[in-house]
Amino acid sequence: MRLSQRVKQLSPSTTLAITAKANELKKQGIDVVGLGAGEPDFNTPQHIIDAAVEAMQEGKTKYTAAAGIPELREAICKKLKDDNGLTYSPAQISVANGAKHVLYNIFQAILDPGDEVIVPIPYWVSYPEQVLLADGQPVFVEGKESNEFKITAEQLREAITDRTQAVIINSPSNPTGTVYSREELQAIADVCIEKGILMISDEIYEKLIYDGAEHVSVASLSEAAYNHTIVVNGMSKPYSMTGWRIGYAAGSKELIDAINNLSSHSTSNPTTFAQYGALEALRGTQEPLEMMKKEFEQRRNAVVELLNSIDGIHCVKPKGAFYIFANVSEAVKKGGYANTDEWAKVLLEKEYVALIPGSGFGAPNHIRISYATSMAQLEKGIERIKRFVEGK
Template sequence: MTKLSDRVKQLSPSPTLAITATANSLKQQGHNVVGLGAGEPDFNTPEHILAAAKDAMDKGYTKYTASGGIKELKDAIIAKFENENRLTYSPKEIMVTVGGKEGLYNLFQVILNDGDEVIVPAPYWVSYIEQVKLAGGSSVIVEGKEENHLKITASQLEEAITSNTKALILNSPSNPTGMIYSAQELKELGDVCVKHDLLIISDEIYEHLIYDGKPHVSIASLDEEFFQRTIIITGVSKTYAMTGWRIGYAAGPQEIIQAMTDLQSHSTSNPTSIAQYAAIAALTGTQEPVATMLSAFKERRDYVIERIQNIAGFRCITPPGAFYAFIHIKDALGSKYGSVDEWSTALLKDELVAVVPGSAFGADDYIRISYATSMDNLKEAFDRIEHFVHASTSLVSK
């Protein structure tokens, strides 16, 4: 008889992956499904990155590498942090991971003991909670209020800290909300972390996907004491349309990075050799494809916000970053649906539009849609959503 471990029995499946799998299954059955669930660019990886991968294969760079990544990629990452974020790291303070997700997983494994607490602002990315749980820790959820653009404040952070608190995790720009913490907001949060001797985990995977001229600020760049306690987790997946290449990277205190590297040596051994050479091209080559994708995402964002504003019962704070719209839809449920989860399931069944209910992110009154898809798909999806809302609630467009 199969006997699973207690820690695995605690896990909840990823709702975003589940929604995507259901949508793909319906597509395979011949249904015309419009998927707004997946958090990945619809563009292919840029040509110069593909060429670098082919060149690496042709040169025979297909063997094991150092567990924490090849020197050439570490050098490119160090230069990236210096040039873009005003942060100076040594090679021993950098590691390459199998995607940003594995970087976070490794980090929680090496810093958490049973009973340690991690403060997680909500709305949150779905895997934070499960990864903390797998490391024996507990997530303390702090709700970002709508009046503060779904971000937490320093006073909220202070109130949530206990003797068991080990770290704060920040995600800016945010998945699922697209919100960005300003330098002042980060400074206030960082001061609280210094006061209580907390680690800061800064998930910056969407740092290049920012609109309207707003800057990205890494909390580690604001104060030397912040720098000394911050671990940055990021990668090439979102910026360069490289989700399947699985290359992330981490930067932080040498002791923590070394422990993460040691752990990785016993799990994946090393990130894929070919993908590492592709990532070098991504970081050091032309950034023109990034600008092209960013322009397309902004056009789509603006279209999505306009459509949302014309659906009765919907409201959404315009997201300054990432490629998600986090839409408050509680007022559109009417009496027919008892929850956003039920509404989202019915939308997929009746109109073949896949969205992710906010319960996956700790915000029950919302849905998340990704606008990292074509304009044609977005137009079709919102036509169907408008029809669904009108038919199910008798609410009419403004």
């Protein structure tokens, strides 16, 4: 059997390697502290579960339109209007099997071989791989730690070529938690409008934002920005529905039609009863979300303080999501390790703490710590990290 070049070029997941080792240790009865989770540790709110169960009991278990049920697309339009000041019709909405599937569809719909997509560093691990799977070429632009890991309009302009089709904007960001300001987004939008570049705005963490920071959808800045943007969002992070696999895109009807056509030949439709759960998530009480957000903010504050107290580790306080992106270059050097990957591997083996090295995000001097776990686990894990780094 011959494998395609497209799958051969994919990079192995650093997350999976760490997770596999952590699971192996857990099976041996070892107390492993996992700080790598990319999902809330809360269960899906009960009213959402109840809505999905009711849908199944009512026989809503059959195929739907590839774009999703009309009621859900209408609810998404209302959400985008109320929360983001964006006006879309249901025909401009595509519901898919998670925001990851939405992104995959977008790249498949817009890229021909050799087309380029600008990917800011640090990046979510799947962005460059999905571009490659569409025969595109990721072009990396580094967001400096001194600028809270955000790229500038000037950097973007320098990276654009005649093959550039799109730029990815992820605010709040995975893995950094950084949030772009309205002014920063306007400067980026101005460049994209001038050059005719599509902005792929991944807003999956928009509800998890702290310290009075403002989430701005770049599509809301002007009519021109709206016409140059496709908005990506979903249920996973705000409603702790990671396993339900419901995400959506909002954009031009031409692009949405192409995405829906692609879905019709790949997955048929998003899981039917999960769509009814998503409908309830949008229409129902938002109290569980607010409770979760409050808890995340308390954890974030504690984790930043604890990490910055460790000699050789420093981090900025993120304004969104549920990750800390900490610089461990001094700790790695002090410990005599070849790189952060080796440092993280030995940390797991010696102190039984699993976290994600930054190499998977294009930032090899950093680690990603998720505070989507209990305060007790966070405190235990960071105490072990401190002992490991300081040799105590």
